[in-house]
Amino acid sequence: VTMIQFDWDRLTTVKLNRSELFDITVGATNGFNDHRAKAFAEEHRYFIVQCCITYFFLIFGIKFFMRNREPFDLQRPLNAWNMILAIFSTAGAIFMAPDFFGVLRNKGFRGSYCDTYGMTTGTNGFWMFIFVLSKLAEFTDTFFIVLRKKPLLFLHWYHHILTLMLDSTRIPRRPLSTDT
Numbered sequence: 001v002t003m004i005q006f007d008w009d010r011l012t013t014v015k016l017n018r019s020e021l022f023d024i025t026v027g028a029t030n031g032f033n034d035h036r037a038k039a040f041a042e043e044h045r046y047f048i049v050q051c052c053i054t055y056f057f058l059i060f061g062i063k064f065f066m067r068n069r070e071p072f073d074l075q076r077p078l079n080a081w082n083m084i085l086a087i088f089s090t091a092g093a094i095f096m097a098p099d100f101f102g103v104l105r106n107k108g109f110r111g112s113y114c115d116t117y118g119m120t121t122g123t124n125g126f127w128m129f130i131f132v133l134s135k136l137a138e139f140t141d142t143f144f145i146v147l148r149k150k151p152l153l154f155l156h157w158y159h160h161i162l163t164l165m166l167d168s169t170r171i172p173r174r175p176l177s178t179d180t
Helices: 008-012 018-025 034-043 045-068 075-114 122-137 140-147 154-170
Strands: none
Touching: 008 045, 018 034, 018 122, 034 045, 034 122, 045 140, 045 154, 075 122, 075 140, 122 154, 140 154
């Protein structure tokens, strides 16, 4: 039986290498470097856990704080947020679709989800990396819910935490594969 080991010092110390993240996503002069992205993900596992813990306490803290207050009218910011997410998702689909359909055509359905076939490098790797980062940004959805005093379903916040945790742990490895 394998036990999960936590380094409590790393869990209680917030560490985010912003300059490395910037270099990987925006400042790369020679294109996307998947090895740097994988190393970054590996080095920041505890940061992701910290974000999930903070998210959990913030959403329920805000929900408690809002219990005797009027809901905020956030329709316009919510519409803008949804538009940003829609544009981001559309751009990701446009940039990744050609290679994905090529893999689907040449390697079949199983090959499209069990093997990477270059999907973690170059333009595809870049979009996969920022897709995982977007899971952190998508916590914002929940803040819109609690600030507007809408029902907060277990499935909503649990999904956000679980998706970020799963996606971020898969960056250093191949998606949905046991290979490293």
